[in-house]
Amino acid sequence: MATARPVRGTHDLFGETIRRHRHVIETGRAASALYGYEEIATPVFEFTDVFLRTLGDTSDVVTKEMYTFEDRGGESLTLRPENTAGVARAAISNGLLQSLPLKFFYAGPMFRYERPQKGRMRQFHQIGIELIGAPEPQGDVEVIAAGAMILERLGVAEHVTLELNTLGDPASRQAYREELVRYLEGYRDRLSEDSLARLGRNPMRILDSKDEGDRKVVEGAPRLEESLNEASRDFFKAVREGLDELGLAYRLNPRLVRGLDYYTHTAFEFTTDQLGAQGAVIAGGRYDGLVEEIGGPSTPGVGWAAGVERLALLAGREEARVRPVAIVPIGPAAEQAARLLAAELRAAGIAVELAFKGKPGQRMKRADRAAARFALSLGDDELASGVVKLRDLDSGEEQVLPRTELVRRLAG
RNA sequence: GCGGGCGUAGCUCAGUUGGUUAGAGCGCCAGGUUGUGGCCCUGGAGGCCGCCGGUUCAAGUCCGGUCGCUCGCCCCA
Known part of the structure; x- marks a missing residue:
């Protein structure tokens, strides 16, 4: 492949x-x-x-x-x-x-x-x-x-x-470069192969060499400071x-x-x-x-x-990702309500995770993997009374809220 | 461009002096639990053992080559 x-x-x-x-x-x-x-x-x-x-x-x-x-x-x-x-x-x-x-x-x-x-x-x-x-x-x-x-x-x-x-x-740099090359030319036999190549191309790089022999030669080299x-x-x-x-x-x-x-x-x-x-x-x-x-x-x-x-x-440290609110519909009647609720929350600027399928248990698991902060569940009971169940996924605490208060509660 | 180390499941790694159907943990999927996650239990999917060639009755294992990754040189952010 x-x-x-x-x-x-x-x-x-x-x-x-x-x-x-x-x-x-x-x-x-x-x-x-x-x-x-x-x-x-x-x-x-x-x-x-x-x-x-x-x-x-x-x-x-x-x-x-x-x-x-x-x-x-x-x-x-x-x-x-x-x-x-x-x-x-x-x-x-x-x-x-x-x-x-x-x-x-x-x-x-x-x-x-x-x-x-x-x-x-x-x-x-x-x-x-x-x-x-x-x-x-x-x-x-x-x-x-x-x-x-x-x-x-x-x-x-x-x-x-x-x-x-x-x-x-540029004038100082050029002057130094010439002086450095003049000095290094005298030590051709002691420079590494890499540095010999640098001599014509980029002699100042030799100052930076990690080679032991080069370093010895460089120790006695004229200093840039003096050419300034x-x-x-x-x-x-x-x-x-x-x-x-x-x-x-x-x-x-x-x-x-x-x-x-x-x-x-x-x-x-x-x-x-x-x-x-x-x-x-x-x-x-x-x-x-x-x-x-x-x-x-x-x-x-x-x-x-x-x-x-x-x-x-x-x-190195871990970067936090956005923690959404997961919606968990329970039963076929709740599917559409869940989609509408998701749209409403997203419009209010709240990140929402809504799975396309699955039993409540599976969707809770998915909410957990999405690092959701809260799970909102709604089934027939909640639909009938216009509320949702809000579960804090960190603490496990649950409360029942009127749908109308949701945005305020989650945005805060 | 030069030198060293390493290539087995998505990830981390076992795999005996070459010997039957290649394993584990994590992760993934499903079930246990038809209105509830994490923990636990059970089951499942997932492998051209990097690739090509050679040695051998037999190669994940040995040899050669090649590609890739990685560390250093070089270079540079």
Whole structure:
């Protein structure tokens, strides 16, 4: 039955899983709204060029992880591997850059062709926020604070550490990159195979290597900090002071670098040690060159993306589902009355579970499995006197109520 | 893309040195109880033992391959 299985790296979400998933998204949406971020939904596919230009043609995401295809009109399209480029593109397309800053929240599926692992899927979900058009370091601080609030509200803050670094402005970053490569070239024979490959492509990644030999070499490497020009230093200082002001604790991590090319200045990650190898739950930074790269006016930006699956895994707890009221008709005469009662209660905003068939005992069992809060039974006696029997399924207590009082009783 | 572990019922797992009709618990369905759930008792449904090939009188069990899951590397959310 090869066709009845999901594609590798994809998952069906239902039951408890999707309840947790939704809880993460709703928590993110609510917290972002408190900071004035409005939701945006961009298409799940874009012209391939949007990602090629922004992610850097040497990043792994672009070189081997994109789902790229040609549509019937011959256009090269790509399923979005992340949403920042799409949001920036949308801001340009819709002329939104006239009025800055823009604050956006998004949630949705992303696609990367990777080897699946815990917390790493081929179709996965992210929430994220983007602050476009704010060059001030206070923008970085706000974005980080909003992320921290979400983690707080999800109850995972104590398992998560904020790591912080700066990549400096493009000039500083470029200068450092050259200096680093010059140093590493001298140790070619001591670097791991992986790192040799990174040397030409993304040398700063080597700082982050887990290989023992690489780490020894890296210990003596020039430090990014020393390549920062004054403007970059001042910017980072202001970000740190802003975080201190809000009491947001962080750990400076000079090895924290970014896989995607558009990042400048602040880079940050909220990481956990509870998810195995995939420890980053929120990651982001400043991307001052991005909008211009896609053909817009030079416009700064800062934002982050969070992995919904990872946060759901970390938050772990059971998400309550809606507890309906179950209606149990007894005898053929009550069937129609039950349907009408169900319609009336639902119209009043009360969730109702009404089975299509079954003896009273079976329907009670079904009510129990639907996690119903109350069971309403009505048979010939109740019909005759215009009442229903209300049973509290948690306590087992029963009372008889006039039908006319039901909505008030259940809504309260 | 590279390495390790694992594939038996919807789920969690037994299955002896290869040996008859492949088991348990949970879950599901029905009955015990024709106006009442949870607990209990009884019965039932549900398996290409991941797939293909090989060894053998005989394979869930051994061997090879393959696919999938999983953990790590890589990458990243």
